[in-house]
Amino acid sequence: YTAKTEKTAIERYDPARDPNTTRRLRLSGDLRRAIAAGEIQLWYQPKAELATGRIIGVEALARWRHERYGQVPPDEFVPLAEQSGSISALTWVVLEKAFAQKKDWERQGLALDMAVNISARSLLDADLLGRLQGLLSEYEIDPGGIILELTESSVMVDAERAEEVLEQIHQLGIRIAVDDFGTGYSSLSRLSRLSVSEIKIDKSFVSNMLSSKTEAIVVATIELARNLGQVVTAEGVEDRATWDRLLDLGCECVQGYYLSRPMPAAVATSWLLDMTRRRALRQPA
Ligand code: C2E
Ligand code: MG
Ligand code: MG
């Protein structure tokens, strides 16, 4: 094995014959059209307060069904949007839909936090603040009911600029959550300076915590959040035993398949109304 053989291997590689490249190229082009045509949907996954079981909010998750490839996961199309220059268009349609849905639920008596995932690129978009202000006034939404979820790595990329933008968002009254916590390389001192109100422990540490050492990471993160005065949410809670353990550990909020999978808007609406009615029956005023 020499450098020469390696070079030959690279020269022989023909991207047009690579099915993954074909898929990526096709998806990038189709994604742009799908965003413009309003084909990106939002599904909603509820979040509960552990101690009471009360549903306190939902997270909006983007969904795209491609005519040929079927459901394309956001873990695939969000990076594609970032690479192909359609991320800001995607972010705007997601924000617009999420705000409209929040307003619609408020009209039905459902007062729930709405969490929206924002990619690193969009965080650094000069239009972000103005757009958020515009949406808040267009839909007459209390900014305190909106949470923007940013991954740990995205707030660390251009850390100084991110710090500034997060502070401005905080000034608007919108809350910030650090998503997928534990998977990036945050500096803890930086994290303590950011205007963050919530930490979401990545599901890779939570879903198997009862049978692995990842419980130590969960415990440490709960402690860290408490010391920083931040809310802590565990994502990826898939069973009752994990739910109970998290309650013992003092975790505040949970999300995961055990509570509910993400649901299309109409299904989420019935689910949320049903949960609220059941609570009202159990707890007469
Ligand atoms: P995330 O924000 O960390 O969202 C949680 C992901 O975990 C979702 O996957 C959700 O369906 C899944 N999940 C929830 N509970 C469980 C569980 O109990 N077990 C397991 N195994 N998985 C669970 P999804 O919807 O495929 O989204 C993947 C990622 O794509 C999201 O991770 C987020 O980073 C990104 N994403 C989704 N929608 C958007 C969007 O509108 N904009 C941006 N920028 N990113 C988005
Ligand atoms: Mg998220
Ligand atoms: Mg996450």
Ligand code: MG
């Ligand atoms: Mg994720």
